[in-house]
Amino acid sequence: MSESDKNQQGLDPEITDKLRSQAAELVEQVNAGEYGRAMTLINELSEVRDQSLYREVGRLTRSLHEAIRNFQIDPRNAEQSEALSKMTDASDRLEYVVQMTGKAANRTMDLVEEAMPRASAIRDEAAELRDEWQRLRRREMAPAEFRELYARIDTFFVSLNTDASAMYENLSEILLAQDFQDLTGQVIQKVTTLVKEVEEHLLSLVVMASHVDQMTGTVHELEEKEKVSAEQGVGPQIKAEEREDVVSGQDDVDDLLSSLGF
Amino acid sequence: MKILIVDDFSTMRRIIKNLLRDLGFTNTDEADDGNTALPMLRSGKYDFLVTDWNMPGMSGLDLLKEVRADENLKTLPVLMVTAEAKRDQIVAAAQAGVNGYVVKPFTAAVLKEKIEKIFERIQ
Numbered sequence: 001m002s003e004s005d006k007n008q009q010g011l012d013p014e015i016t017d018k019l020r021s022q023a024a025e026l027v028e029q030v031n032a033g034e035y036g037r038a039m040t041l042i043n044e045l046s047e048v049r050d051q052s053l054y055r056e057v058g059r060l061t062r063s064l065h066e067a068i069r070n071f072q073i074d075p076r077n078a079e080q081s082e083a084l085s086k087m088t089d090a091s092d093r094l095e096y097v098v099q100m101t102g103k104a105a106n107r108t109m110d111l112v113e114e115a116m117p118r119a120s121a122i123r124d125e126a127a128e129l130r131d132e133w134q135r136l137r138r139r140e141m142a143p144a145e146f147r148e149l150y151a152r153i154d155t156f157f158v159s160l161n162t163d164a165s166a167m168y169e170n171l172s173e174i175l176l177a178q179d180f181q182d183l184t185g186q187v188i189q190k191v192t193t194l195v196k197e198v199e200e201h202l203l204s205l206v207v208m209a210s211h212v213d214q215m216t217g218t219v220h221e222l223e224e225k226e227k228v229s230a231e232q233g234v235g236p237q238i239k240a241e242e243r244e245d246v247v248s249g250q251d252d253v254d255d256l257l258s259s260l261g262f
Numbered sequence: 263m264k265i266l267i268v269d270d271f272s273t274m275r276r277i278i279k280n281l282l283r284d285l286g287f288t289n290t291d292e293a294d295d296g297n298t299a300l301p302m303l304r305s306g307k308y309d310f311l312v313t314d315w316n317m318p319g320m321s322g323l324d325l326l327k328e329v330r331a332d333e334n335l336k337t338l339p340v341l342m343v344t345a346e347a348k349r350d351q352i353v354a355a356a357q358a359g360v361n362g363y364v365v366k367p368f369t370a371a372v373l374k375e376k377i378e379k380i381f382e383r384i385q
Contacts, residue, residue, distance in 0.1 A: 105273040113280070230350035231323055233316035236366070237347045247347050250372050253365055256349060262356045 011211055015052045022048065053215040060208040067201045090191045097184040104180040111177070115170040118163040125156055264307065265290045268299045268325065269314040269343075274366075278312060278343065281370050285377065296320025300328055303335055310380075315344035315351070323358060330359045339380045343368065 010016075022045050029038040068074045073085040084092070132149050135141050141149070213220070228234070240248045247253050265287055269275045275292045282290055291306070293299035297319040303311065311329065315322040322342055329335045341362040342355055355363055361383070362376040 102271075102273055106276070109273070109276055109280075230348070230354040231321075233321060233346055233351075234348065235316060236345035240347060245349050247349060247352065247365065250365055250368060253347075253352055253363055256352055257356055257363065260353065260356060 011214060012052065012055075015048065018048050019045070049215060053212065056208065056211040056215055060205065060212060063201075063205055063208060067205070070201070071198070086194055090194050093187045093191055097187050100180045100184050104177050107177045108174050111170045111174050115167045118167055122160060122163055125159075129153060129156060263287055263289060263309050265310045265312060266293060266299060266302060266306070266308045267291070267312050268293045268296065268317070268322065270294050270317045271314075274314065274343075278373075281373050282312075284370065285374055296322065296325035296328070299325055303329065303338070304332070308338065310377075311338055311340045312343055313340065315342060315346045315355075323355060326355065326358050326360055341376060341380060343373070 022041060026038055026041045026045070029035075029041060069077075071086045073087065129149075129152065132141075132145075132152070136146065136149065212218075237243070237246045240246045247256060265282060267275050267278050267282075267290055269278070272294070275294075279290050279292070282288075291302065291308075293302055295317045296313075299311075299313070300320070302308075311325075313322040313325055320328075322344065326340055326342070329338055329340060339361045340359070341364065342360050343364045343366065345366045346352075347365050352363055361380045364372055364376055
């Protein structure tokens with residue numbers, strides 16, 4: 001019983017043909033003064049309209065049911081209301097992505113915060129040792145001081161070894177912490193697929209609804225879309241270079257502000 | 263120098279906190295929304311506010327407006343650090359009285375420059 005609704009943009013040719021022939025006959029009868037016959041024809045036209053209307057509405061509701069079943073959001077179906085709807089599933093998945101990326105970011109920062117003090121300690125100690133070493137080379141050092149330096153250098157080599165190993169470990173762990181990208185990438189791709197599916201279904205529903213509108217002669221007056229005020233946040237821009245109303249970096253921001261006298 | 267960092271993402275608050283620490287600002291507090299930040303500002307004697315724009319409860323722009331409308335807070339220096347990059351928005355923030363505007367992603371150098379510029383202007 002299912003017809004390929006998706007590709008049908010216009011009304012059924014069956015209907016438009018009937019309309020055309022009956023309208024032609026109506027004109028004929030009116031011109032011939034056959035008003036009784038003309039009124040009968042008008043009734044018949046009306047019936048054709050009604051039947052096609054019911055058929056289009058039936059198609060529309062069937063598509064809606066299919067969509068609801070496909071996206072698993074039927075509240076009356078016991079089995080489905082236990083499982084998650086695809087939308088809820090998609091939202092959960094995206095929440096999962098937020099969690100994962102947050103965890104990875106924090107883990108990476110933990111490892112970096114561990115490594116940084118070690119790196120600056122090495123840097124500072126090396127700088128001081130270098131000064132002492134220069135003094136030694138300029139023969140400005142007393143033997144007692146030299147013995148101190150000797151021991152200090154030794155200690156430095158030991159701690160250098162330890163710290164470098166620890167930092168290397170941290171760097172490896174940071175590398176591993178990036179493993180979230182593969183998982184989050186997969187999840188996001190699944191959600192993208194779902195979004196596209198929803199869009200397709202909505203489009204085909206809109207086409208069918210327009211058929212119904214045509215049958216009933218309804219014209220919808222839609223309210224003008226609310227303009228987005230400058231005060232509403234819209235989130236990060238992903239195609240800044242292609243848009244004129246968006247800045248492409250901090251320099252642009254600075255230029256804009258100074259051009260306005262701020 | 264006591265600084266309040268406001269952003270709904272804890273990872274960003276952490277990054278900014280670390281960058282401020284590297285610049286020598288170790289006395290910092292955090293809030294996750296304009297709604298939680300405002301009472302802190304009113305009772306906390308902060309010298310500087312760093313805030314995001316997009317937050318679920320009260321946005322950074324609304325927070326800025328509240329600050330500028332408050333007798334005791336109106337001179338508080340405010341730096342916005344945000345992903346919002348539309349020209350209209352930048353102008354709106356400037357007109358609402360923001361002292362500096364940094365777009366994400368940003369570098370440590372940019373953050374440092376903007377903070378220093380704000381303090382130069384005050385002194």
